[in-house]
Amino acid sequence: MKKLIIKSNIVSDDLASFRWNFDLNTENKKYNTVEEAKDLPLAKEMFYLPFIKSVSISKNEMLLERFDIVSWKDVLDEVEKIIEKKLQSIFLDKFKMDEKKENIITLYAESTPNPKVMKFVCNKLLTKKIHEVKRGNSSNESKFINSIFSFDYVDQVFLNDNYISVTLGKKYNWDSHVNNFRDFLKEKLEKEFDFSLVDKKEVEKNNSNNQSLDYVSRQIIKVIDEYVKPSVAMDGGNILFKQYHPKEKLVEVVLQGACSGCPSSTITLKNGIENMLKEMVPGKVETVAAING
DSSP states (O other): OOOOOOEEESSSSEEEEEEEEEEOOOOOEEEEEEETTEEEEEHHHHSSSTEEEEEEEEESSSEEEEESSSSSHHHHHHHHHHHHHHHHHHHHHHHHHHHHHOOOOOOEEEEEEESEEEEEEEEEEEOOEEEEEEBBBBOOOOOHHHHHHTTTEEEEEEEEETEEEEEETTTOOGGGHHHHHHHHHHHHHTTTOOOGGGGGGGOOOOOGGTTOOOOHHHHHHHHHHIIIIIHHHHEEEEEEEEETTTTTEEEEEEEEEETTTTTTTTHHIIIIHHHHHHHTTTTTTTEEEEEOO
């Protein structure tokens, strides 16, 4: 748990500084009397010390000016203890509030071009590595994904970045399931998901880092990564380069998430990706085909 830290320092013969490691909800202001400081308990408390002449306070520092009746070196430690006691409850309340804000999970459902797939978007990063799991299989890395298959109507789960794309079985539709399912995911994320592990997971290495591929394949991957993936991710899907056949000028790709089995995927491949590759890798591409389309 975060700890309150206060550092005191004698600035000059008359002034002492007291700094702390969080921000108060206050303006920079100087007080010359207890009456002026009546609305700020911390500053007001200082005037109960008979040697305090003025109090200047900001979000994380207080400057105290003394009357010439004591030396700062004689009273500095005692004043620091008084300030620490006064700040402790404020600090704890703020820390708890900040911690609560950090733990708030928001999750909203977003429809995709694939009527069988619903995209659930979280306000926090869920993974740095793509996970795609189909019913009948299980994830060795994610109990969270496996728990989603407790619903009979779930056929496939795709987890990427901050969203989860969930595919229904053939005889189901989302109309009667989306709200309950969203509530289930939200509760799972709030109570069981360990967000601290996300940053520790290795980022999945992309095929584009494979220098053993030929030059054209690397150019194709670059176009897919930079121009295609961001667009399909907005629809809850992903596309992976599989293989390039130079004689046929054929590019094979793998569709994932909402893209897999989507009725409009053929149109996207032909009118979008295929035309883009023809233009950006001229003379090398004639056809783009999904091996799982």
